[in-house]
Amino acid sequence: MKIEIQDITKRYQKKEVLKGVHLSAESGQCIGILGSNGSGKSTLLSILAGIQKCDCGAFLYDGNDLFHYPRQRARLVGYVPQGTPLIEELHALDNLSLWYDAPALKKELEDGFLAMLGIADFLKTPVSKMSGGMKKRLSIGCAVAKHPPVLLLDEPMSALDIACKYTILDYLKAYKAKGGVVLLATHDVLEMELCDKWYIMKNGVLVPFVYDGKIETVVKNL
C-alpha cells in the first residue's frame, strides 16, 4: 500500500496557505510534519481528512485519487483532530458505540486496539470526568473503528502525561507494524522518534527534513 500527496495547494482569499505540497509514504511508515503554529499543518490534515477542499492537488491511495471518492476516503482514512472529539455528557462506551457495531466493539475491547489503548478500564466513566490522556486514547480508539489503513493525527500527545504518551506510542507502533500509515502533525519529541520520515511546513511549503535526535536542529529549521 502506498499513499502519495501531490501538489496540494490551498488559498484563503489572497493568502496561499499550502503551496504545492508533495509527500509519499508506504505501508508501515510514520510521517512527521513539523512546523510552527499557523504554518498550515492542520489545514493539510483537514484536506486529507475531507473536511476542507484544496484548490488543486491529489491524494493517491494505491494510485486512486481519494479526493474523487469520498466514501472510500472515509473508510480508508481515520482522523483525530485537535481538541476532544467526544460527547462530554456520555460514557466512554456510549462514545465508542457511535463508531463501532456492538460485536466489533466487544472484540476490540477484549483483544484488539481498544484493549491495547486500555480503554476497557474506563468504559463507564463519563467523558467529563476523564483525564486528558483517557480522552485522547478514547479519541484514537474512536477514529480507528473501521480499521483504516491511513491514520491522520493532529498533535495527538500535546499536554499528556508521560505514561499516557507511552501508551499511545505503543499503540501507534503496533498500528505501524500491522501495515498502517500514520501522518502526524507534531511538536513532540517522542512522536518525532516514532516517525520514519520528517517534513517541516514553513509558510505553506513542505520541505523534507532529517531529524538527528537534537531538538536544536528542529528549532533552527522551523
Add this chain to the structure above:
Amino acid sequence: MKKYFFIQLKRTIKMFPYVLAITLILFGGLAVIFLGFLQYQSGREENTKFKVGIVGEADDRYMDFGLDALKTFDETRFSMELEKLEEDEAQKALKQGKITAYLVFPEGFSEAALRGEVKSIRLITGVGASNLIMIFKEEIARAVTKIVSEAQKGVYGVQAALDSNGYEELSNQYLNKMNVEYIDFVMNRSELYEIKELGISDGLTLPQYLFCGFSVFLLLLMGLPYAIILVRSDWSLNRMLASAGISAEKQVLCEYGAYTVVMMAAAAGIMAVLALTKGKIEQLSQLDIFGSISSLAGHLAVVVVLAAAFNLMLFELSGNIIGGILLQFFCAVFLCYGSGCFYPAYTFPEKIQQVSGYLPTGLARSYLAAGIMGQSSLPALLGILAFTAGFLLITAGARRYKIKVRTV
C-alpha cells in the same frame, strides 16, 4: 447517521429532567402572568370610558336627537363616548382597538320604534367588553321601563280624561288594546338587541388568544437548558464526523431530530399539567380549549417543530453558553412581542400588524389559534414549514463553516 441520531437522543434525554423542571417553572411563571393579565384587563375595563360606534340610521333626526341627548344629559356619558361611523369604518376601528364596540341600528329603526314595533339593535364587540355589554343591557332595560311606565301614565291620563268627559265606552274599547300592545312590547324587550362578539383574532376570546401567544413564548424558551449541550466551542467531534462521512447537514438533522423529540415530550408534559389543573383553576375554564384538544395538540406539535429549529439555529450561532441563553431569550421576547403574543397585535400600528403576521412567532400563534378553532390553516402551516427549513439551512451553513474554519 442512525447511530449519531440515537447518541444525540440519549444525550438530550439525559438533560430532559432539567428541561422539564425549567419548563414547569417557566410554565408556572407564565401562568401567573397570564392570569394576572386577565385580571388586570377586567379591572381596567371597569375604569374605562368605552368608545362606542353608532352605525346605521345616521341621518335620522330622531337618532341625532337621541344621541345628542345621551352625549349631553344622560349619565351614560360618564361611561360611554358615542361616535357615528359607517359599518366598515366601525369594523376597522374595532380591530384597531379605537372603539370597544359598535351598535348597528337596522333600517327603519326609528319609524318602527314610533309604531311600537320591535327591530333588534346589534351590538358588535371585540372581546373583554363584558362590562360594556352589561351597561348596554341595563340601559336598554332602563329605557324600556321608562318608556313603558311614562307611556302607561299617559294612557291612564287619557283614560281619566275620557271617563270624565263621558267617553267611557270608547275608553274601555281602546285602552285595553293599548295595554295589550304595551305588555307585548315589554315582554319582547329582550329582542331589542342582539349581541355579537367578533373576537380578537380568528374568533378567539382574549384568554384563548393569550394562551396561544404565551404558548409560543414558552416553547421558544423551553429549550434554554439545552444551551449547555448545544452551544459548543470545540468542533473537533463534528470535524471527525464530517471526515467519517457524516456531513454538517446530516449532523444537524440528527441533532434536530433528537432535540425535537425531547421538546415534544416537554410540550406533552405541559398539556398534561393543563388537563390535570383545568377543573382546579377557575380561569382555566375560560380558556375553553379542551373541546378541541386533539386538533390543538396536532398544531402544538407543528409549532414545536418550528421552535426546535429556531432554538437549534440560535445555539449554533452562539459563541458561548451565556451568549446562547441571552440570544435565545431576547430573540424570543422580541419576536413574541412583535407578533402580538403578549398583547393583541391590533394595538400596534398598521404596518407592524402586517409584518407581525409573517414573523415565525406570528405564524405559530395564528396556527395555534386555528388549532383551538378546529381549523386547518394551510398558509400558516406552509409558512411554519418554510421557516423551519430556513432555520435548519442556516444551522447547517453555520455548522459547515465552523467545521471548516475552526481548528478546534
